[in-house]
Amino acid sequence: MLHRRLFAPALALICAAALSGCAREQAPAVEYTLLDGQKVSSKQWAGKVMVVNFWATxxxxxxxxxxxxxxxHEKYKARGLDTVAVAMSYDPPAFVSRFAETRKLPFGVAIDNTGNVANAFGPVQMTPTTFLINKRGEIVKRYVGEPDFAAFHELIEKLLAEA
Incomplete structure (x- = not known):
């Protein structure tokens, strides 16, 4: 009987620790080129909350x-959020460029010509797939399909508030 009384609270603590996300997966180290020719490394994400959106036209x-x-992106960029839209390797570069230009996308757009970025993240096989990464470079959430944007914004608020 004594073992059960000691075991239950210990198990509850272990479960709570696991649910708090204390062992989050680090975002992969990747390098990519934006449509404007700028070379970017995921090392530049340090200290920012990142939205990495894999998509296709x-x-x-x-x-x-x-x-x-x-x-x-517009709502949170001044508070430390950054966004990169990564077009899948099968997406024609001219289509991606035209889409980004006509919609005046205000964040970096990369074409994953080799599939290396998508492979590093999973591999990503379905679009859209969006990753939310905290200031420490940890993947906090992976969304396959369109996120619930109200909940997405709540989580971004929490991540921006973290030290």
């Missing part, structure tokens, strides 16, 4: 959610 859900990704 041929993906209807990606096109539908992009205005909300833009609005999220």
């Amino acid at each position: 041929s993906c209807a859900t990606c096109v539908k959610e992009m205005p909300q990704i833009v609005a999220t």
